[in-house]
Structure formats: C-alpha cells, structure tokens
Amino acid sequence: MPAQPSHNPPAPGPDALRSDAxxxxxxxxxAAREAYAIQGIDVPISxxxxxxxxxxxxxxxxxxxxxxxxxEAFAEQLAECAGALDTALKDPxxxxxxxxxxxxxxAMQAADRGFTHAFLTRFPGESEYAEKRDxxxxxxxxxxxxxxxxxxxxxxxDASDVVLALLANSGVVNGAGPEAAAASSRLVGYLLxxxxxxxxxxxLPPPAALELDRLHGPPG
Amino acid sequence: MPAQPSHNPPAPGPDALRSDAxxxxxxxxxAAREAYAIQGIDVPISxxxxxxxxxxxxxxxxxxxxxxxxxEAFAEQLAECAGALDTALKDPxxxxxxxxxxxxxxAMQAADRGFTHAFLTRFPGESEYAEKRDxxxxxxxxxxxxxxxxxxxxxxxDASDVVLALLANSGVVNGAGPEAAAASSRLVGYLLxxxxxxxxxxxLPPPAALELDRLHGPPG
Numbered sequence: 198m199p200a201q202p203s204h205n206p207p208a209p210g211p212d213a214l215r216s217d218a219x220x221x222x223x224x225x226x227x228a229a230r231e232a233y234a235i236q237g238i239d240v241p242i243s244x245x246x247x248x249x250x251x252x253x254x255x256x257x258x259x260x261x262x263x264x265x266x267x268x269e270a271f272a273e274q275l276a277e278c279a280g281a282l283d284t285a286l287k288d289p290x291x292x293x294x295x296x297x298x299x300x301x302x303x304a305m306q307a308a309d310r311g312f313t314h315a316f317l318t319r320f321p322g323e324s325e326y327a328e329k330r331d332x333x334x335x336x337x338x339x340x341x342x343x344x345x346x347x348x349x350x351x352x353x354x355d356a357s358d359v360v361l362a363l364l365a366n367s368g369v370v371n372g373a374g375p376e377a378a379a380a381s382s383r384l385v386g387y388l389l390x391x392x393x394x395x396x397x398x399x400x401l402p403p404p405a406a407l408e409l410d411r412l413h414g415p416p417g
Numbered sequence: 418m419p420a421q422p423s424h425n426p427p428a429p430g431p432d433a434l435r436s437d438a439x440x441x442x443x444x445x446x447x448a449a450r451e452a453y454a455i456q457g458i459d460v461p462i463s464x465x466x467x468x469x470x471x472x473x474x475x476x477x478x479x480x481x482x483x484x485x486x487x488x489e490a491f492a493e494q495l496a497e498c499a500g501a502l503d504t505a506l507k508d509p510x511x512x513x514x515x516x517x518x519x520x521x522x523x524a525m526q527a528a529d530r531g532f533t534h535a536f537l538t539r540f541p542g543e544s545e546y547a548e549k550r551d552x553x554x555x556x557x558x559x560x561x562x563x564x565x566x567x568x569x570x571x572x573x574x575d576a577s578d579v580v581l582a583l584l585a586n587s588g589v590v591n592g593a594g595p596e597a598a599a600a601s602s603r604l605v606g607y608l609l610x611x612x613x614x615x616x617x618x619x620x621l622p623p624p625a626a627l628e629l630d631r632l633h634g635p636p637g
Contacts, residue, residue, distance in 0.1 A: 355624035358603070361589060365604055368588020369581060383578070384585055391611035404575035 222259050225249045229270040233311025238267055238318070264320035271315045274305060275329050278316075282336035292349030295340050296389055299362070306363060307370045307381040313363050351394050362388050379403070442479050445469045449490040453531025458487055458538065484540035491535045494525060495549050498536075502556035512569030515560050516609055519582070520602075526583060527590045527601040533583050571614050582608050599623070 228249035232240045242263060246256045260266035281301045285294030306313040320326060337359060344350035365388070366381055373380035383404055448469035452460045462483060466476045480486035501521045505514030526533040540546060557579060564570035585608070586601055593600035603624055 357624045358607075361593075361600055361604055361607075361624075364589045364592040364600070365585035366588065367592060368586065368590075369584045370588075372584040372587060373581075380581055380584070384581055387578075387581075387608060387611040391607040404577045404581075 218259070221249075221251055221255060225251060225256055225259055225266070226270050229266055230309075230311070233267070233270060233315070234309045236311075238311050238314045242266075262322070264323050267315050267318075268320055268323045268326035271312055272326070272329075274309070274312050275316070275326070275333065277305070278302060279329060279333050279336070282333060282340065285340055286336060286343075291340065291343035291347045292393070295344040295350060298337070298340060299359075299389065300385055302363070303366045303381055303385045304378075306366050307378050310367065310370055313367055317360065317363065348394055350392055354392055358392070438479070441469075441471055441475060445471060445476055445479055445486070446490050449486055450529075450531070453487070453490060453535070454529045456531075458531050458534045462486075482542070484543050487535050487538075488540055488543045488546035491532055492546070492549075494529070494532050495536070495546070495553065497525070498522060499549060499553050499556070502553060502560065505560055506556060506563075511560065511563035511567045512613070515564040515570060518557070518560060519579075519609065520605055522583070523586045523601055523605045524598075526586050527598050530587065530590055533587055537580065537583065568614055570612055574612055578612070 225245065229245050232245050232248055236244075242256060243253055245266070246253045249256070256266075260269065278301070281298050285298045288294035288297070302313075316330065338356060341350065341354065341356065341359075345352055345354065366384060369380045369384050370377045445465065449465050452465050452468055456464075462476060463473055465486070466473045469476070476486075480489065498521070501518050505518045508514035508517070522533075536550065558576060561570065561574065561576065561579075565572055565574065586604060589600045589604050590597045
C-alpha cells in the first residue's frame with residue numbers, strides 16, 4: 198500500500214474509518230451484484246463475503262439481513278425501472294410507452310438474472326424498497342390501462358401477464374446460454390405481438406441460434 | 418413375501434434372479450423419473466440410487482452411463498410425443514395439428530420438468546434415443562412447413578422458435594409454483610396467438626394468479 202498523504206493523522210482517525218467502511222460496503226455490494234447476476238438471489242451470504250474478500254461478520258455488520266443486502270444491491274436498477282416508467286407515462290403513444298418499458302425490463306433481466314427475482318420478491322421490513330416497488334407496480338398498472346384505452350393493448354390483458362412474461366423471459370435467459378440476449382429479444386417480439394390488439398403484423402427480431410442439441414451439454 | 422408357487426425351484430434360480438433384476442430396474446427408473454421431475458436431469462446418480470433404495474453399484478450395473486438412465490426413463494414420454502406428432506400430421510387442418518402438438522409438449526413440460534431438458538439434450542452413444550428424437554424433430558419440421566403453406570403459421574416462424582417457446586415455458590413452469598399449469602396454459606395461448614398469421618383474435622386461457630409478491634418467499 199502507498200503511504201497516506203501527510204495531512205492524514207498517523208493512526209486511522211474517524212475519517213479514515215468511515216472511508217474504510219464505505220469501501221467495504223461498496224466491495225460487498227459489488228460482490229453481491231456479481232453473485233446475484235450469476236447465481237440469482239439465493240446465493241449464500243458466505244459466498245458473497247468470500248467474493249468481496251471480507252469476513253461474514255463484517256458483511257453482517259454492514260447489512261444485518263439478507264434482504265437489506267439484496268435491496269441495496271438492486272436499488273440502482275429499481276430506480277432505472279422507475280425512470281423508464283416515468284418516461285413511458287409521458288409518451289403521447291401509450292402503446293409505444295408500454296413496449297419501451299416491457300423491452301427495457303426484459304433486457305435488464307437478460308443482463309442480470311438476479312434483478313427480476315429481487316423485483317418479484319417481497320422483503321418484509323424493507324419499507325423503502327417496498328415503497329419504490331409498489332410505485333413501479335402502480336405506474337405499470339396505469340400504463341396498461343392507458344394502452345388498453347387507446348385500443349392498442351388487448352382488453353383481456355391481465356396485470357399478472359407481466360409476471361408471466363418475466364418468468365418466460367427468465368427461462369429463456371437461463372437456458373439459452375450465449376444466445377440469451379438474442380433469444381430474449383425474439384421472445385419479447387413474439388409476446389408484444391400477442392399482447393397487441395389485432396392489427397398489422399410487424400417484423401420480429403431475428404431468430405436466435407437455438408438448436409435442439411445446442412442448449413445443454415451432455416450429462417457428465 | 419408370499420411363498421413362490423411350487424413350480425419354482427427352492428433356491429432362487431435364473432427366473433427369480435431375472436425377476437429381481439427387472440424389479441430393481443423398474444425401481445430405479447421410477448426413482449429417476451421422480452427425481453428428474455423435481456430437480457431436472459442434473460440430479461446426482463447417488464441421489465437416484467438412494468431414492469430407489471439400491472446401491473450406486475447396482476444402479477451402474479443396470480445403467481452403465483447417466484445417458485442410458487435418462488434416455489430409458491423418458492422413453493415413454495418420447496414415444497408419446499412421437500404419437501402426438503403422427504396424429505397431428507394426419508390432421509387435415511395443419512394449424513390445428515400444430516396447436517395440438519405444441520399444447521401437448523408444453524403440458525408434458527409443465528407436468529415433468531425433466532422431460533424437456535432430456536429432450537433438448539444430445540446423448541452421445543445413445544443412438545436409439547437419438548433416432549427417435551431426430552424423427553420427432555423431422556415430424557415437427559414437416560408440421561411447421563405445412564402450417565406455413567396453409568397460410569396459418571406466420572412465414573417468419575423459425576424452427577428455433579419451438580426451442581425458444583420450450584425455454585419460455587420452462588421458466589413459467591419452474592417459477593409459478595402452484596400456478597404452474599394455469600400459467601403455462603396462458604403462456605401457450607399467447608405464444609400461439611403470436612405464431613399465427615394475422616387474423617381474428619381468439620380468446621386466451623384465463624390468467625394465472627401470479628402476483629408480484631406471490632412468486633417467491635422472502636430470502637431466509
């Protein structure tokens with residue numbers, strides 16, 4: 198380690214401690230995001246501590262519950278979702294707004310498999326997270342209503358169909374290996390076609406290179 | 418155990434041994450199907466042996482490779498798929514034939530999550546299984562071509578979209594808990610809507626009870 202600049206006290210003072218704590222916190226959150234992205238949110242706390250290079254006790258000091266770690270790790274993505282929803286609600290074309298949000302959330306899911314799981318999980322006691330999540334759900338419901346009123350979204354579209362689509366997309370993202378992004382984008386194209394009130398057929402994203410044989414290696 | 422009928426020899430002869438072997442074999446296959454249905458085909462051989470109440474050595478004597486166990490366990494379902502395809506190919510309405518097969522395979526996937534994984538896996542050396550599987554793939558390709566020629570299936574439908582749909586369905590089946598069957602049937606309804614050449618909108622299966630909060634319990 199390089200020597201500290203001379204304006205720092207010889208022994209670590211409150212500022213240095215706070216900066217250490219902040220650094221640890223960031224390291225833990227980064228490790229958690231990486232681990233969730235690969236393994237989903239069920240990854241053990243000990244594995245996250247190991248990845249962050251801190252002890253389990255240190256991790257628990259910063260994040261007393263698993264829920265507090267998960268919600269903090271995904272706070273930025275939840276804010277991104279909320280932002281996309283706000284933009285979509287301002288779009289004069291409700292169907293275009295709906296499609297934009299749907300594509301955005303599915304792409305976030307394709308990029309980070311932990312996110313949707315976190316988004317679909319209720320964390321008791323995490324009221325700030327729950328509030329943001331509820332606000333996102335309300336925004337989505339409003340977007341759905343407006344797209345239906347505009348005659349663009351089929352009238353029998355149900356709020357639960359968003360969850361259905363996210364689950365379907367998670368199956369594609371988890372199973373399609375290197376084709377995950379292309380496959381997810383193709384699925385989203387199909388789903389938007391089927392959600393749409395009858396009209397002209399629009400072109401789909403190109404098919405993903407999914408062959409019967411290429412999805413899973415042979416069992417070991 | 419009841420006494421053997423008197424025409425059997427007093428000490429276990431070849432027939433009794435063969436019957437023991439057959440019983441073991443059936444027990445192992447049953448245990449394998451149960452384990453695959455719950456955990457998918459990646460479940461360890463030792464867990465299957467334990468579930469069947471036989472030693473790992475006995476299991477390996479009957480099924481020398483994991484692939485031989487997996488392909489034998491799903492032989493019946495593969496035959497069922499092949500039968501559904503044959504029936505569909507005889508249907509004078511190619512679109513109805515396509516829908517019937519698609520619904521059937523997705524329902525089998527909803528009932529047994531190991532099956533599709535097995536169906537999507539290539540097992541080197543299992544030539545009989547591979548042949549049946551190739552025949553099923555050929556039948557499906559023919560069905561797709563006929564449905565397109567009839568102007569019922571959209572022309573940009575790609576063979577890989579069947580795999581895409583199976584992956585999407587697996588995400589729904591694995592994530593929707595007790596709502597798996599209802600959710601899968603709703604997804605299949607949407608996908609068939611989007612695969613169809615533009616026309617009249619048809620009613621969907623009812624929505625599954627999927628709420629943002631009800632999919633996953635809070636982390637422990």
